[in-house]
Amino acid sequence: MPKIIDHDERRSHIVDVTWELITQGGIEAATMREIAAAAGFANGALKLYFPSKEDIIQATYERALGMMREYVELDELRGLTALRELCVSSMPIDEDRIAAGRVLLTFWQLSLTNPKLQDKYLEHIRSWRGLLHRYLAEGREDGDIVTETPDEQLVDEVVLINAGANVMSLVAGEFSTIALQRQHLESFFARLTRP
Amino acid sequence: MPKIIDHDERRSHIVDVTWELITQGGIEAATMREIAAAAGFANGALKLYFPSKEDIIQATYERALGMMREYVELDELRGLTALRELCVSSMPIDEDRIAAGRVLLTFWQLSLTNPKLQDKYLEHIRSWRGLLHRYLAEGREDGDIVTETPDEQLVDEVVLINAGANVMSLVAGEFSTIALQRQHLESFFARLTRP
Numbered sequence: 001m002p003k004i005i006d007h008d009e010r011r012s013h014i015v016d017v018t019w020e021l022i023t024q025g026g027i028e029a030a031t032m033r034e035i036a037a038a039a040g041f042a043n044g045a046l047k048l049y050f051p052s053k054e055d056i057i058q059a060t061y062e063r064a065l066g067m068m069r070e071y072v073e074l075d076e077l078r079g080l081t082a083l084r085e086l087c088v089s090s091m092p093i094d095e096d097r098i099a100a101g102r103v104l105l106t107f108w109q110l111s112l113t114n115p116k117l118q119d120k121y122l123e124h125i126r127s128w129r130g131l132l133h134r135y136l137a138e139g140r141e142d143g144d145i146v147t148e149t150p151d152e153q154l155v156d157e158v159v160l161i162n163a164g165a166n167v168m169s170l171v172a173g174e175f176s177t178i179a180l181q182r183q184h185l186e187s188f189f190a191r192l193t194r195p
Numbered sequence: 196m197p198k199i200i201d202h203d204e205r206r207s208h209i210v211d212v213t214w215e216l217i218t219q220g221g222i223e224a225a226t227m228r229e230i231a232a233a234a235g236f237a238n239g240a241l242k243l244y245f246p247s248k249e250d251i252i253q254a255t256y257e258r259a260l261g262m263m264r265e266y267v268e269l270d271e272l273r274g275l276t277a278l279r280e281l282c283v284s285s286m287p288i289d290e291d292r293i294a295a296g297r298v299l300l301t302f303w304q305l306s307l308t309n310p311k312l313q314d315k316y317l318e319h320i321r322s323w324r325g326l327l328h329r330y331l332a333e334g335r336e337d338g339d340i341v342t343e344t345p346d347e348q349l350v351d352e353v354v355l356i357n358a359g360a361n362v363m364s365l366v367a368g369e370f371s372t373i374a375l376q377r378q379h380l381e382s383f384f385a386r387l388t389r390p
Contacts, residue, residue: 026308027222102307108366109304112297113221118366125367149382156375159367160359167358171303171313172320180351187344191386 011049011059014039018060023099027106030057054114061107061117064100065124071097079138080145084189086131087158091181092169101166129155145192157188206244206254209234213255218294222301225252249309256302256312259295260319266292274333275340279384281326282353286376287364296361324350340387352383 017039021030032053036043050056072089074082092098111117132155139145147154161184168176212234216225227248231238245251267284269277287293306312327350334340342349356379363371 027304028308105300105304105307108362109222109300111366112300113223121366122369125370129370153375153378153382156371157356157379159371160363160379161352161355162359163362164355164357164359167303167362168355171306171316172354174317175320175324176351176354180348183348184352184355187348 007049014041014046014049014056015059015063018056019063019103022060022106023102026102027109030106032056054110054116057107057110058117058120060103061120064103064107067096067100079135079142080189080192083132083135083139084185086135087162087185087188088182091162091185092166093178093181098169098173101170104166105170125159129159132158139192146195147192148195149191154192161185161188202244209236209241209244209251210254210258213251214258214298217255217301218297221297222304225301227251249305249311252302252305253312253315255298256315259298259302262291262295274330274337275384275387278327278330278334279380281330282357282380282383283377286357286380287361288373288376293364293368296365299361300365320354324354327353334387341390342387343390344386349387356380356383 014035018030018035021034021038032046033043035053035056036046039046046056050059068090072086074085077085092101107117107121111121133151136145136151136154165176165181165184169178169181209230213225213230216229216233227241228238230248230251231241234241241251245254263285267281269280272280287296302312302316306316328346331340331346331349360371360376360379364373364376
């Protein structure tokens with residue numbers, strides 16, 4: 001009887017392996033050769049599942065996004081409450097999320113020279129910023145958010161603090177602690193509720 | 196007459212070339228082979244000037260730091276004025292500074308798996324945070340800074356916004372604009388002067 005190969009399972013296994021290589025050894029460790037070896041494939045066989053390294057990196061990045069999406073529980077929420085949940089849950093506030101930041105750092109690096117990965121990232125940023133705008137608008141409608149700071153500036157502030165925290169928790173976590181991240185968000189939310 | 200070789204000039208040339216490779220093609224383009232070829236050296240000859248790739252990357256990162264230091268003019272300044280100069284000048288507010296951010300992104304990535312580069316980065320962060328603390332303390336002494344937010348939180352906020360802006364101006368510059376960066380800093384400074 002021929003062996004049945006589960007294509008999706010193989011792809012998922014390759015992403016697991018790439019995730020491990022990136023979080024353990026960084027971008028330099030995640031070569032096609034290393035990925036194939038760690039996944040137990042002959043070098044050329046990877047191509048059956050992913051046409052190029054770019055595709056593997058993209059799938060690994062999507063795993064990171066998917067992981068973050070699972071942390072964020074937005075159902076039923078709106079306005080300020082939804083905003084708070086979205087902002088807090090997507091910060092690198094535990095070991096797993098800090099590791100996901102490492103995948104993100106690799107993805108940023110590669111997206112700088114790869115238009116396809118860059119498009120993917122801009123698509124994510126557009127939808128994230130859109131969601132932040134929506135919750136801010138709802139929060140103003142509900143009368144919870146009254147700050148005079150324009151929404152576009154608030155959205156960008158959340159994005160910069162989040163990106164900065166992802167980097168700093170990796171490269172200088174002894175200074176930029178999780179406790180400080182929480183304080184930044186608390187101060188931010190307090191400001192939203194004041195004119 | 197034997198040709199006189201200026202060791203420092205050669206090192207500086209190698210750093211120029213590495214800078215170009217990183218800002219044009221990212222970390223993947225800056226291999227020892229590519230650096231040697233672009234600098235006009237035989238592959239092994241690079242070792243006469245830099246023992247390892249790590250040393251080249253470190254020297255290139257130091258060039259980025261040196262560049263940022265030149266932008267910041269702190270002589271005679273103290274307190275809130277010095278703080279403002281330090282914060283504004285070290286943001287990626289023009290093309291050259293955005294390019295320096297790219298070198299920084301590469302350095303972060305490599306520092307994650309290289310203890311020597313990581314020590315170098317932590318040394319920089321320690322001194323940067325120390326300077327921010329000093330100016331905040333002076334600003335309070337002068338009565339210009341009166342916010343109740345603790346200095347450690349303010350320092351970390353500057354660091355996160357700066358790191359976030361460095362990343363976002365590279366990977367999503369169409370959203371995280373220079374104008375928004377300036378607005379963030381203006382709002383931050385306005386907050387410092389209110390209880």
